[in-house]
Amino acid sequence: MKKDMKILVVDDFSTMRRIIKNLLRDLGFTNIVEADDGATALPILKSGGIDFLVTDWNMPKMNGIDLLKHVRADPELRHIPILMVTAEAKREQIIAAAQAGVNGYIIKPFTAGVLKEKIAKIFERLQG
């Protein structure tokens, strides 16, 4: 896990994007870009250079699960690890996200500790 990796944070609420960005910065990640939903996130992903994707589920236009499916279906993007940070907490939703190929799933409200732990676990698994 490189500290200079480029992270894309996708959430329709600017407050949430800012919180996640600040927490990531606390963990030492400073190369962060933002998008407010799946539809604006995809072009950023396609333009290349994104190493890690953090996304909300419930967003206008294109939601997080569709974004996840798009990324996994794209040969250029499918390798990107994805962490979902969402208020959607139903079992079937978590299962659906897992089946679509999510690497981590955090339910809002969450703590800084949980975010750190999940990110560490994702990259541990990818390297191992």
Added chain:
Amino acid sequence: MSDLEAIQDQRRFELELKTRAEELVQLLKQGDIPQAMQLVQQLNELRHQALYHEVGKLTRAVHDAIVGFTDDVSSTELLQDSKHHIASISDASDRLSYVIELTESNAHKTIDQVDESLQLVRQLEEGFQLRKGLLEELAAVESEKPELADLHQKLCIYAEDHSGALADLKERLTAIMLAQEYQDITGQLIKRVIQLVTDIENELVGLMEVASRVNSLGVLSSESKSDLPDSQDKEKPQRSAIEAEGPQMAGRNKTEVASNQDDVDDLLSSLGF
């Protein structure tokens, strides 16, 4: 609609039904089949009309509840004392959108303060690192000058306490920032309520269109007790049909939303509900 009214309506319907039924029996006895068939048709229409009135009253009640909610909110002291533009927001959805806006901007203000405070903590930490370096230098010369030992000891305690408090402060500030995520959750919930209110409003318009179409087809017979003003009746439903085509976007166009609600109100009134 009060329970009393409902009971009265029910009685009126039953009474009407009874009278017509007796007429029907009479006609059948006389062998006047065409006349009897016509009466059956009328009875059928009577039933339709009762249903039509029930649905209409229900629509009116739901619509009034939405309008009432808006009036209710605007009459609270809090909003009257608050900034001017609140008074101009006449639609329930707009108010809810405003709640999202307000909590979002305040959450940002809080995070701004946290950001600046964390910056100050970082400055203090840098100062601590600087002092730590100086203490190490002091420790180096302490062996040569034993009289400095006591001073070094005191300084070390002070420095350590300080760093612990800074770490704690940093943690608390991060917790304050993280607590602002409530805005995302409440915002999502409010957005759903806005959608619900918008959907109900649109459904109301749709319902009134159906009601007016039924009305124009002549289901309401001339003998009906309806107090419909006929001239208005032809105009208003058409107007609302045009507006119903565009889905209402909550909180986007205040004047449009308000006029739509007024139109629903007018339409309901014109149909006698």
